[in-house]
Amino acid sequence: MDWKDRRRKFRQVIGGTRCIRPGSVHDALSARIAEDLGFEAGMLGGSVASLAVLGAPDVMVLTLSELAGLVLRINRAGNLPLMIDADHGFGNALNVRRTVEELEVAGAAGLSIEDTDLPEPYASHGKTRLLSLEQGVGKMRAALAGRQDPDLVIAGRTSAPSVTGLEDAIARAKAYEEVGVDAIFMIGLKTRADLDAVSAAVKLPLIIGGVPAELDDWDYLSERRVRIALQGHQPISAAIAAIEQTLRALRDGAHPSEIGGLADPDLIRRVTRADDYEALADRTLGR
Structure with missing residues (x-):
C-alpha cells in the first residue's frame, strides 16, 4: 500500500505551528472512529499494544513482529496518520534499525x-534506568539508517526529566538533535520552567507525554514548539471496563435486552464501512 499521503500529513503536523492532541487507538475500529471524529493523528502506545495483542502489562514481552502486525492492521483500516511508540527498538542499535524498517513497511507515519x-x-527493583548518552546516540543513528521513506518521522524519546534530571534531559535532546532526528519526545516534564528550558535548548519540534495542570494551555504549548501532547490512553481503558461490566451482567443473569450502552446499528455500519462492502458486493458478486 502507499503510505505517502498520511506521512506527509503527519509531517505537516510536526512542522506546523500548533499543538495537537492525538487520538489513542488500539485496533482498526478505534482508529476509524478517531479518523471519523476528526483527529489529525493517532497514537499507538507501547502499553496499549501490549494490552491489545497479549492482554499483558507494559513489561516488554510484546515482540516486534506482533507490533508490526498490529500497526499494519490499523493502517489498512483507514487513512489516519499513526504515531508508534516503538519503545527501545526491541534490542540494541541493530535491532532498532530492523524495528524502523518493519514499522515503515507497516505504514507508520511516525515512531519514537x-x-x-x-x-x-x-535487580533494578522496578527503578527506571537510562542507557548511556553514547548508547542513546547510537540507537538514534541506527533508527535513521533504517528509514527508507524520508517522510517517516523519527522522534528521539527520553524519560530523563523524571529519571536523571533536566540537565541530562537537555544534553540528550541536544545530542539526538545533532544526530538528525525529526523531533524530541520528552516524558516527565512537570513545569513551565522545565519546558521553557528544553524549548530554548533545542530547535526541533517537541512531543510531550502527559499534560500536567501547569502545562494545560494549548497556546502556550504551541508557542514552545510542542506539536503533539499525549493525553493518555483512556479509550482502551474505557473499552476494558465496558467489556467487563457487560460480561459480568450477562454472567449474573441479565437478559441481553437489559444491557445498556451498546453501539447502535448505524454506528456499527459506519465504523465497519458496511456500505462500501455492500457496494463492492453489488459490483462483483452479481447481486
Whole structure:
C-alpha cells in the first residue's frame, strides 16, 4: 500500500505551528472512529499494544513482529496518520534499525525510539534506568539508517526529566538533535520552567507525554514548539471496563435486552464501512 499521503500529513503536523492532541487507538475500529471524529493523528502506545495483542502489562514481552502486525492492521483500516511508540527498538542499535524498517513497511507515519534501559534489567527493583548518552546516540543513528521513506518521522524519546534530571534531559535532546532526528519526545516534564528550558535548548519540534495542570494551555504549548501532547490512553481503558461490566451482567443473569450502552446499528455500519462492502458486493458478486 502507499503510505505517502498520511506521512506527509503527519509531517505537516510536526512542522506546523500548533499543538495537537492525538487520538489513542488500539485496533482498526478505534482508529476509524478517531479518523471519523476528526483527529489529525493517532497514537499507538507501547502499553496499549501490549494490552491489545497479549492482554499483558507494559513489561516488554510484546515482540516486534506482533507490533508490526498490529500497526499494519490499523493502517489498512483507514487513512489516519499513526504515531508508534516503538519503545527501545526491541534490542540494541541493530535491532532498532530492523524495528524502523518493519514499522515503515507497516505504514507508520511516525515512531519514537527511547533511551530507557529495556527490558527491565536484573535487580533494578522496578527503578527506571537510562542507557548511556553514547548508547542513546547510537540507537538514534541506527533508527535513521533504517528509514527508507524520508517522510517517516523519527522522534528521539527520553524519560530523563523524571529519571536523571533536566540537565541530562537537555544534553540528550541536544545530542539526538545533532544526530538528525525529526523531533524530541520528552516524558516527565512537570513545569513551565522545565519546558521553557528544553524549548530554548533545542530547535526541533517537541512531543510531550502527559499534560500536567501547569502545562494545560494549548497556546502556550504551541508557542514552545510542542506539536503533539499525549493525553493518555483512556479509550482502551474505557473499552476494558465496558467489556467487563457487560460480561459480568450477562454472567449474573441479565437478559441481553437489559444491557445498556451498546453501539447502535448505524454506528456499527459506519465504523465497519458496511456500505462500501455492500457496494463492492453489488459490483462483483452479481447481486
